[in-house]
Amino acid sequence: MAKHFSDDSSRKKGFGDLMHSMNEFFHEKPMKGMLQSIDEFFTSASNPFNSFPVEFKELEDFYLVTAELPGVKKEQINLEVFPNFVTITITNMEHYSEENKNNQVIRKKQSMNRSSRTIPFPSLVNDKDVKASYKDGLLQIKVEKQTGRKISIE
Numbered sequence: 001m002a003k004h005f006s007d008d009s010s011r012k013k014g015f016g017d018l019m020h021s022m023n024e025f026f027h028e029k030p031m032k033g034m035l036q037s038i039d040e041f042f043t044s045a046s047n048p049f050n051s052f053p054v055e056f057k058e059l060e061d062f063y064l065v066t067a068e069l070p071g072v073k074k075e076q077i078n079l080e081v082f083p084n085f086v087t088i089t090i091t092n093m094e095h096y097s098e099e100n101k102n103n104q105v106i107r108k109k110q111s112m113n114r115s116s117r118t119i120p121f122p123s124l125v126n127d128k129d130v131k132a133s134y135k136d137g138l139l140q141i142k143v144e145k146q147t148g149r150k151i152s153i154e
């Protein structure tokens with residue numbers, strides 16, 4: 001009975017080659033261009049899903065969420081904090097009325113547009129450790145990371 005030993009280094013090399021090929025597939029044209037087009041579609045102001053660009057950064061002591069909201073008033077923004085995610089909701093109410101020469105309303109229209117983004121966190125957060133600021137169309141949400149209590153080993 002013959003024993004078969006696989007060469008661990010050749011298996012790792014084969015896996016490395018596969019990962020390299022996959023990486024090239026997603027970073028070369030035409031796939032790279034298609035993925036960029038999809039990203040641009042969902043972050044553009046004219047997409048049908050009314051999304052807005054959001055950036056998430058994990059820093060040493062906190063998470064930083066930045067949302068680009070040009071033309072949005074602070075009163076239109078609603079933030080909800082949950083144990084492992086935050087939801088940003090933008091509500092836009094538009095009122096339109098048309099009057100005749102006698103100042104009588106002949107047409108009245110009201111519309112509401114709502115868009116939201118939910119940003120997950122890699123760990124649980126305490127809602128008391130969340131701070132938000134809004135200036136010049138840029139919403140920034142700073143979420144302090146939770147730290148565990150250190151215990152000594154006897």
